[in-house]
Amino acid sequence: MDWDKLRIFHAVADIGSLTHAGDHLYLSQSAVSRQIRALEETLNVTLFHRHARGLILTEQGELLFNATKDMSSKLDKAEARIRDSKDGVFGELRVTTTTGFGTLWLAPRIGRLYDLYPELKIDLLLEERVLDLPMREADVAIRMKEPSQADLVRRRLMSVNMQLYASQPYIEKFGTPKDFKDILNHRLISQNLESRQVNESVAWLKPLLSAEHSSHLTVNHYFGVMQATLSHVGIGVLPSYVADEIPDLIRVLPEEESRDIPVFLAYPEELRQSKRVQAFRDFVVEEIKEHRRSTDEQF
Secondary structure (H helix, E strand, O other): OOHHHHHHHHHHHHHOOHHHHHHHHOOOHHHHHHHHHHHHHHHOOOOEEEEOOEEEEOHHHHHHHHHHHHHHHHHHHHHHHHHHOOOOOOEEEEEEEOHHHHHHHHHHHHHHHHHHOOOEEEEEEEOOOOOOOOOOOOOEEEEOOOOOOOOEEEEEEEEEOEEEEEEHHHHHHHOOOOOOHHHHHOOEEEEOOOOOOOHHHHHHHHHHHHOOOOOEEEEOOHHHHHHHHHOOOOEEEEEOHHHHHOOOEEEEOOOOOOOOEEEEEEEEHHHOOOHHHHHHHHHHHHHHHHHHHHHHHOO
């Protein structure tokens, strides 16, 4: 098939209008229409249902559009690789991590990355679902467990723990628990066991959730746990980096915490030489080192 015709078809299918696709391609509406008709004649199928309000893909058109999307994606990847072969660090970088880590730890620091590389375009994808890096749902991932997908470059960044926190007004009103058993006399706030969370957190939570608390609040997302804890509702089960980022929270029972939860950075093998990925990786590693230095100086 003629690539020019496929390129024009892809633009029309993506935009849904002959006229607007022509504007995008710097072609007249009639020239675009002729190319679409010629492609339909070559394939001997109808690619669009034509309505007064626009164009709708036929079943055959959907099949061809899926193919051209794959082609366009591969061309975009090739273009990125070519651009990254130069010295400059610029262009789009899709980074995925958990909502909590991305909101509390990464997002407040991301401005310093832009100071270094002002032409970067970061698309920060915050969700608990693990995106498929080999299929390029994202370029880089920071996750609370080692990725299991094949063909990934992975680096362990640090470890975190699940710990117990409360607000100062809560402690002033209800007191500080003296030991683990004393937690039973306080309202516990935690994620429920059905929430997406790491195995180390679940193992540590189970004895707490199975105990007979007089009052208990479970949330299906740990960000809600943090907000309820900040609002003096009870004692919250939260990741250790929260204390460093939110000074209004006070750790209780400092001897109690989950096992280490590893934090990994990963990206596809094909992006190993990407300047953008290298710049982001080095930035995160340096931020962690700086965070450790500042924490050590406080003690």
